[in-house]
Amino acid sequence: MRIVLLGAPGVGKGTQAQRLAQRAGVVRISTGDLLREAVRQQTPLGMEAKRYMDQGALVPDSVMIGLVREQLAARRGVSGYVLDGFPRTIAQADALNQLLEEAREPLEAVINLEVKEEELIRRLSGRRTCPKCQRVYHVDSAPSAKGLQCEACGTGLVQRDDDRPDTVKNRLSVYRDQTRPLLDYYLERGLLRGVEGVGPVETVTERIVQQLGRS
Numbered sequence: 001m002r003i004v005l006l007g008a009p010g011v012g013k014g015t016q017a018q019r020l021a022q023r024a025g026v027v028r029i030s031t032g033d034l035l036r037e038a039v040r041q042q043t044p045l046g047m048e049a050k051r052y053m054d055q056g057a058l059v060p061d062s063v064m065i066g067l068v069r070e071q072l073a074a075r076r077g078v079s080g081y082v083l084d085g086f087p088r089t090i091a092q093a094d095a096l097n098q099l100l101e102e103a104r105e106p107l108e109a110v111i112n113l114e115v116k117e118e119e120l121i122r123r124l125s126g127r128r129t130c131p132k133c134q135r136v137y138h139v140d141s142a143p144s145a146k147g148l149q150c151e152a153c154g155t156g157l158v159q160r161d162d163d164r165p166d167t168v169k170n171r172l173s174v175y176r177d178q179t180r181p182l183l184d185y186y187l188e189r190g191l192l193r194g195v196e197g198v199g200p201v202e203t204v205t206e207r208i209v210q211q212l213g214r215s
């Protein structure tokens, strides 16, 4: 399995990428999680990225392409991956094409999750995440069985800094301007599969699996 999950902030990319990767026995590569870990460890990458992330802006393409190149090289030979949050611009998509061509590992599909904007805002305002194992919860629709702690590792759950209302507004606008053009890009290449992202998490997973022609 070599797929990309596309969609607006809060559409469920992280939630579905974790489930799909676990089910297919492949790795999930989340550029958002990689950046947040770099911020947590205060590496030079993290310090640069934080300036953009706190405003809901995209981290520059050159930085992101270098990061993903390293991740893919480190995983050469694995049975596959789910890319979550990359590519996000046409320049990133072109770079990904080139990397995959060099490795002779073409993408199988690009899944575009679709959810209306008011539901995205509801999801982002109630999201809580585990800073240790990155598991994602929602205070209403997917609460942790352990309350304010992660079900998997017991760490205290946190609200992401970029889930504040003003930053969310900017992230949605950046998505519309810079990432939505990728829908036509992948449609023209015959890779795009649209999936309705509303409904129980398990149902959305089944829709994706169906679109991929797997069981």
Ligand code: AP5
Pocket: 007, 008, 009, 010, 011, 012, 013, 014, 015, 016, 031, 032, 033, 035, 052, 053, 056, 057, 058, 059, 060, 064, 084, 085, 086, 087, 088, 092, 123, 124, 126, 127, 128, 136, 137, 138, 139, 141, 142, 162, 171, 197, 198, 199, 200, 201, 204
């Ligand atoms: P990133 O972490 O990738 O954020 P995002 O794309 O904005 O996406 P989110 O993580 O907010 O949402 P999601 O779609 O994963 O939804 P989730 O599953 O969590 O990037 C963060 C920042 O890093 C960017 O703003 C940018 O600055 C930088 N960055 C990252 N990649 C970059 C790149 N390639 N180039 C440049 N910059 C980059 O779900 C959301 C909530 O909804 C959760 O609470 C969940 O429980 C709930 N939920 C999920 N599914 C359902 C459902 N079916 N029903 C009800 N609730 C649901």
